Amino acid sequence: MTVAESHRESPTDEPPQAFVPGHVTGLFSVHPADDPRKAGSRGAGLALSAGVTVTVVPADETTVELDGETVEMEAVTGTLDRLDVSAAVRVESDLPVSAGFGVSGGAALGAVLVANERFDLERTENELVSVAHAAEVAAGTGLGDVVAQARGGAPLRCEPGAPGHGELNGIATPPTRVEYVSFGGRSTGEIIGGDVETLTQAGERALAALRDAPTLPHLFACSRAFAKDADLLTPSVERAIDDVRDAGGEAAMAMLGETVIALGDGLTRAGYEPASCEIDRAGARLV
Amino acid sequence: MTVAESHRESPTDEPPQAFVPGHVTGLFSVHPADDPRKAGSRGAGLALSAGVTVTVVPADETTVELDGETVEMEAVTGTLDRLDVSAAVRVESDLPVSAGFGVSGGAALGAVLVANERFDLERTENELVSVAHAAEVAAGTGLGDVVAQARGGAPLRCEPGAPGHGELNGIATPPTRVEYVSFGGRSTGEIIGGDVETLTQAGERALAALRDAPTLPHLFACSRAFAKDADLLTPSVERAIDDVRDAGGEAAMAMLGETVIALGDGLTRAGYEPASCEIDRAGARLV
Incomplete structure (x- = not known):
């Protein structure tokens, strides 16, 4: 065993992998900038123990496979381009x-963490997060997931942008079960690329209210107020949130999907058959 | 089950607890300031899966028990004073x-996290870390452990101070086994309260070198150079580091104790009988 290998807990020939928690946004505002490291969102959400696992194998050309299917994922391709490397990236998603x-965003962040290891790039964690954030913003697929996924927990995105520009805080949470159901997909790019003035005003108001009393139940309440003010609710989402509330639970919409998340067993108690996970407190990491 | 309880994974009557990883500093520089939130250290180290578990029970007067013995722990008392609460704090330390x-620092950080939950203080994570950091600095028992323990991983303390003043980064690490042996105690206050000009110059040099190539083996190399330049080595520590190096491993001194840490099984291979743990990537958390 060489010294370089000896610090791994269980040295193997397996390529390095990264796990990146999923991230649901409960409320947000949009803050564009010419430099994608400065662009981003303010907002609040939850990092989830359900997420993506990413492997990276050096290759002549960058390709991305998601759960066994070849896909276009511009945030990932852009991430490796920014590092000046190319690889076959495999993403498995919960x-x-x-x-x-x-x-x-999780795939981009996982790719940058593994590429740093695999290509001996010797970048700091903040530099790696910055690269993935910039690629995700440039791809138009997200504005705040990457920095939140890197941090873990219940991130408050107080200032937009990558490390060195943005500013993060968090709600202190005990181990917490989260349930979720998805009724379909929604294009993030379509909404964050459109007229976002009303949405951003609603998001700023909701974040200010949340920061006055930063607790998990209040995050859900502020998220519901935001979704209504920003006119983001779909009929299925609204109905599920109401059902959970009627059963005495906390639920909110995951922005921007047709997805409802609930604390504890809120969706189950309301008669749904949700998937469940926990809040992930560690954030993105090599595994 | 009430809504307030329902988001806990396993609702119980147990009081909330916090786990805070231990933190070994490999190199550092001292940066005093009148405001203890602005004072601190620059430096680099490792957060450890061995740490402290803290419970807090409201009481008329603040007391601290460490592994069953009543102790004076000014960082903890100062933390609760700053929150304007009093409690019986129990610390169990690995x-x-x-x-x-x-x-x-871990006891102070654990106390503030649990107190926030227990007394419904509704502070953000950054606010809580700031309180524990200020209390630890004011007590003279540490300058950079709290912010590093809150973050987890292999923290680089690039600017000194609590959140909002300091600046953190990190070395991206795979799951990593760490071994350690302690040959005795050492008073942090004695050293950081004394003449620290030489030490601080050596610490700044070592951190700059590490940031040029932020890897775990390089952290150990920079730490060894710092310990020598700052004249911190004791005979037992120096001998153990040399033994691990002779056996092909990576070892360094944990500042400021008479303690040696090694990557992987470095101390075992050099014939020592160390304790072992892993790098903790999640940082301080309610459990």
Whole structure:
């Protein structure tokens, strides 16, 4: 065993992997900028123990495979381009795509973490997060998932942008079960690329209210107010949230998917058959 | 089950607890300031899966028990004073005190996390970390452990101070086994309260070198150079580091204790009988 290998807990020939938690946004505002590292969102959400696992194998050309299917995932391709490397990236996801779980951002963040290891790039964690954030913003598929997924927990995105520009905080949470159901997909790009003035005003108001009393139940309440003010609810989402509330639980919409999340067993008690996971407190990591 | 309880994974009558990873500093520089939130250290280290578990029970007067013994722990008392609450704080530690593992900072950080939950204080994570950091600095028992323990991983403390003042980064690490042996205690206050000009110059040099190539083996190399330049090595520590190096491993001193840490099984291979743990990537958390 060489010294370079000896610090791994169980040295194997397996390529390095990264796990990146999913991330559901409960409320947000949009903050464009010419430099994609400065662009981003303010907002609040939850990092989830359901997420994506990413492997990276050096190759002549960058390709992306998601759960065994070759896909276009511009955030991932852009991430490796920015590092000046090319590789076959394999993403396995516990979560549906385009349903508000940050799968594209997670894939980009996982790819950058593994590529750093695999290509001996010697970048700091902040530099790696910055690359994935910039690629995700440039791809138009997300504005705040990457920094939240890197942090873990219940992230408050107080200032937009990558490390060095943005500013993060968090709600302190005990171990917490989260349930979710998805009724379909939704294009993030379509909404964040459109007229976002009303949405951003509603998001700023909701974040300010949440910061006055940063607790999990209040995150859900502020998210519901935001979804209504920003006119984001679909009939299925609205009905599920109402059902959970009627059964005495906390539920909210995951932005931007047709997805409802609930604390504890809120969806089960309301008669749904949700998937469940926990809040992930560690954030993105090599595994 | 009420809604307030329902989001806990396993609702029980147990009081909330926090786990805070231990933290070993490999290199550092000292940065005093009148405001303890602005004071701190730059440096680099490792958060450990061995750490402290803290419970807080409201009481008329604040007391601290460490592994069953009543102790004075000013960082903890100061933390609760700053929150304007009083409680019986119980700390259980996997790690020896005054040996460079950040037990006092960990106890303060654990106390603030549990107190926030227990007294419904509704503070953000950054606010809580800030309180524990300020109390630890004011107590003179540490300068950078708290912010590093809150973050987890292999933290680089690029700017000193609490959240909002300091700046953190990290070395991306795979799951990593760490071994350690302690040869005795050492007073942090004695060293960081004394003449630290040489030490701080050596610490700044070592951190700059590490940031050029932020990897785990390089952290150990920079730490060894720092310990020598700052004249911190004791004969037992120096001998153990040399033994691990002779056996082909990576070892360094944990500042400021008479403690040696090694990557992987470095100390075992050199004939020592160390304790072992892993790098903790999640940071301080309610459990």
